[in-house]
Amino acid sequence: MSTAVSAMRHVRGFDVVRPLSIGMLVFMMLPLVFLPLASIFIFGTSNGLDKFWAALMAPEAIFALKLSMATSFWATVFNVIFGLFAAYVLSRYNFWGRNALIVTISLPTAIPTAVAGFALLLLWGPYGTLGRFLTPNFEIMFTAFAIILANIFVTFPLAFGVIKPVFDTMSRSLEEASATIGATRWQTFWHVTLPSLRGAIVSGALLTFARAVGEFGSTILVSGNLAGRTQTAPLYIFAKFNEGQIEAANAIAIVLALFSFLIFSVLFFARDWLDVD
Amino acid sequence: MVKARETLIPKPVEPAPALVDPPAAASVVGLSKRFGKTSILENISFDVAQGEVLVLLGASGSGKTTILRIIAGLEMPYTGKVILHGKDVTELPARERGVGVIFQAYALFPKMTVEKNIGYGLRIRKRKRKEIKEKVNELLKLVQLEEHRKKYPSQLSGGQQQRVAIARTLAYNPEVLLFDEPFGALDTQTRVHLRREIRALLRKVNVPSIFITHDQEEALELGDRVAVLNQGHIEQLGTPLEIYSHPATEYVATFLGAANLLEATVQNGGLQVGSAHLTAMLDHTQFQDGDCVKIVFRPEDVVLSTSEFVRSGAAKISAGRIEEISFVGAYERLRLRLDRGEECRADETPYYLTTETPESQPTKSIIATRPKPDAAATKLQIGDRVVVAITSFTVLPASKR
Ligand SMILES: Nc1ncnc2c1ncn2[C@@H]1O[C@H](COP(=O)(O)OP(=O)(O)OP(=O)(O)O)[C@@H](O)[C@H]1O
Ligand SMILES: [Mg+2]
Numbered sequence: 001m002s003t004a005v006s007a008m009r010h011v012r013g014f015d016v017v018r019p020l021s022i023g024m025l026v027f028m029m030l031p032l033v034f035l036p037l038a039s040i041f042i043f044g045t046s047n048g049l050d051k052f053w054a055a056l057m058a059p060e061a062i063f064a065l066k067l068s069m070a071t072s073f074w075a076t077v078f079n080v081i082f083g084l085f086a087a088y089v090l091s092r093y094n095f096w097g098r099n100a101l102i103v104t105i106s107l108p109t110a111i112p113t114a115v116a117g118f119a120l121l122l123l124w125g126p127y128g129t130l131g132r133f134l135t136p137n138f139e140i141m142f143t144a145f146a147i148i149l150a151n152i153f154v155t156f157p158l159a160f161g162v163i164k165p166v167f168d169t170m171s172r173s174l175e176e177a178s179a180t181i182g183a184t185r186w187q188t189f190w191h192v193t194l195p196s197l198r199g200a201i202v203s204g205a206l207l208t209f210a211r212a213v214g215e216f217g218s219t220i221l222v223s224g225n226l227a228g229r230t231q232t233a234p235l236y237i238f239a240k241f242n243e244g245q246i247e248a249a250n251a252i253a254i255v256l257a258l259f260s261f262l263i264f265s266v267l268f269f270a271r272d273w274l275d276v277d
Numbered sequence: 278m279v280k281a282r283e284t285l286i287p288k289p290v291e292p293a294p295a296l297v298d299p300p301a302a303a304s305v306v307g308l309s310k311r312f313g314k315t316s317i318l319e320n321i322s323f324d325v326a327q328g329e330v331l332v333l334l335g336a337s338g339s340g341k342t343t344i345l346r347i348i349a350g351l352e353m354p355y356t357g358k359v360i361l362h363g364k365d366v367t368e369l370p371a372r373e374r375g376v377g378v379i380f381q382a383y384a385l386f387p388k389m390t391v392e393k394n395i396g397y398g399l400r401i402r403k404r405k406r407k408e409i410k411e412k413v414n415e416l417l418k419l420v421q422l423e424e425h426r427k428k429y430p431s432q433l434s435g436g437q438q439q440r441v442a443i444a445r446t447l448a449y450n451p452e453v454l455l456f457d458e459p460f461g462a463l464d465t466q467t468r469v470h471l472r473r474e475i476r477a478l479l480r481k482v483n484v485p486s487i488f489i490t491h492d493q494e495e496a497l498e499l500g501d502r503v504a505v506l507n508q509g510h511i512e513q514l515g516t517p518l519e520i521y522s523h524p525a526t527e528y529v530a531t532f533l534g535a536a537n538l539l540e541a542t543v544q545n546g547g548l549q550v551g552s553a554h555l556t557a558m559l560d561h562t563q564f565q566d567g568d569c570v571k572i573v574f575r576p577e578d579v580v581l582s583t584s585e586f587v588r589s590g591a592a593k594i595s596a597g598r599i600e601e602i603s604f605v606g607a608y609e610r611l612r613l614r615l616d617r618g619e620e621c622r623a624d625e626t627p628y629y630l631t632t633e634t635p636e637s638q639p640t641k642s643i644i645a646t647r648p649k650p651d652a653a654a655t656k657l658q659i660g661d662r663v664v665v666a667i668t669s670f671t672v673l674p675a676s677k678r
Contacts, residue, residue, distance in 0.1 A: 177384035179371040180349050181398045182449060191397070195388035 113217030
């Protein structure tokens with residue numbers, strides 16, 4: 001066996017395993033990743049670009065995209081600020097129950113998104129634990145607020161997870177040096193701590209945003225999926241697909257796919273770039 | 278290295294002479310510190326005068342950094358007070374104390390250029406841009422980093438980073454300077470160079486400074502006074518010369534360079550070392566006839582002779598055989614085994630001395646050094662028998678603890 005392998009490895013100084021294994025990797029990824037992605041683009045543009053453009057410019061489609069961006073944006077703002085704060089507290093102070101808190105913060109990603117949406121409904125819905133006190137004066141469920149809440153929930157630990165390790169490895173002596181020089185806590189945080197977190201904040205934000213834009217399972221439960229009112233882009237794709245309007249669904253799918261591709265490229269390169277001294 | 282050439286008559290062991298007047302600009306009083314249940318510092322007290330450099334010298338883990346952090350306000354003492362310029366600052370947060378700390382690992386801000394690092398103290402004090410610029414330029418010149426002003430800390434050598442750290446601290450005119458082993462990570466040559474620079478710099482800025490090191494040479498060269506720290510307490514505090522030539526304890530004697538220790542008995546107001554008698558002026562309140570004591574002498578205090586004749590100013594203590602010879606730069610270093618002398622008589626030994634640990638037993642092997650000319654004048658070889666004499670020594674009460 002081993003002789004056979006080693007005999008195969010080198011044919012006249014040429015390493016056979018190398019092209020073979022690379023080829024294998026690409027071949028495996030083909031039906032799993034490349035082809036599904038490619039088919040969106042192939043199908044979406046097969047009827048001509050003007051059809052694609054028209055589908056994209058439909059008022060409901062534009063509304064869905066805008067709603068997705070807006071709700072994801074606010075969820076991201078909240079979770080980045082919260083992640084920063086939580087990472088600061090949990091890496092700077094040691095207290096009873098600290099580890100339990102860390103686990104709890106990380107929990108939402110482990111919960112199925114449909115369960116998350118359901119849980120929010122049970123809490124804020126018209127008959128929910130808290131929601132019943134709000135209705136009828138104030139409605140949270142089946143509004144944009146509900147979508148933001150759901151987004152916050154499912155992306156809760158993402159920014160925290162990126163920022164916390166940077167806090168942990170950051171030398172305390174920098175903050176101490178700043179204090180002895182005469183800086184207040186806030187000045188130290190602003191001038192010394194934050195600059196070292198730039199890369200982590202940007203990648204944490206992009207990660208959160210990308211994840212929130214694509215959220216489906218919890219959104220469909222809490223939003224009510226009302227076209228032109230509470231329908232986000234992924235819900236729009238699903239709705240149009242159900243109605244048999246494949247082109248309409250496809251146009252938005254292309255935008256979402258390109259969008260996430262963009263975000264991940266930025267993520268990939270921006271981190272190093274931002275962390276360069 | 279400070280060289281102690283004293284008369285044969287040792288000074289009786291006495292505390293460091295009282296400070297000549299200048300009022301303490303910084304002092305700690307009865308400082309102690311605990312982490313959990315373990316006591317890290319016990320009853321630390323000292324004063325530092327305006328413009329004075331006090332060196333805290335001690336082995337790793339002896340509590341040097343902890344003392345500094347308490348003075349800087351980064352750690353709360355368990356008991357005791359920190360007084361800066363007459364004001365009790367024990368309860369004050371770090372940023373209100375006006376101390377400058379040069380940290381062990383520099384602690385430069387990685388995302389700021391050299392300029393920005395140096396100007397930080399003034400920027401957070403909201404000084405005018407022009408004033409900051411002028412001060413930064415002045416300091417860049419002082420620490421000779423003008424051409425590196427736009428660089429980031431990671432682009433500088435260790436020595437350069439250290440200088441940035443010093444400039445960053447000097448920028449806001451701190452009232453006390455604290456150095457935590459600032460040369461720890463540098464090579465010997467750079468250390469010696471920077472040490473001289475700092476010495477000159479500190480003379481200029483005229484603030485009280487506390488300087489931590491575990492390098493005895495650095496301590497002796499930099500310090501106006503040196504406090505030797507051992508496991509959280511001060512063993513001795515005095516001028517470098519006092520500490521080097523009149524160590525108060527065995528720990529101080531052995532920590533500051535090579536020291537030879539021999540057991541001796543107090544007899545007729547002098548000392549009996551083996552079969553030799555040394556005249557010494559001993560403090561009678563501290564030493565009585567029959568007491569077991571130890572004498573300490575440095576390798577350079579040893580005089581070797583191939584005849585019975587010993588040069589004047591030296592007192593014979595024993596004969597011995599040369600076991601080892603090596604050359605250490607400008608010196609010849611010899612290890613000698615002394616002929617076994619009479620030890621301190623056990624029947625007169627008080628009870629507490631008989632429980633001594635083995636390592637505090639006197640060694641019968643000693644180290645001597647001879648400068649090159651001496652070595653050339655009288656060539657010695659391994660196995661040669663010589664007469665051993667000493668020119669200076671200090672008497673320690675034999676093991677108090
Ligand atoms: N935060 C802490 N918690 C518990 N123990 C500590 C803490 N800081 C220091 N110590 C202990 O206090 C003792 C003294 O530490 P310190 O850092 O003052 O030593 P040092 O003399 O500066 O040593 P070095 O030369 O290695 O820097 C050590 O035994 C150390 O383990
Ligand atoms: Mg230390």
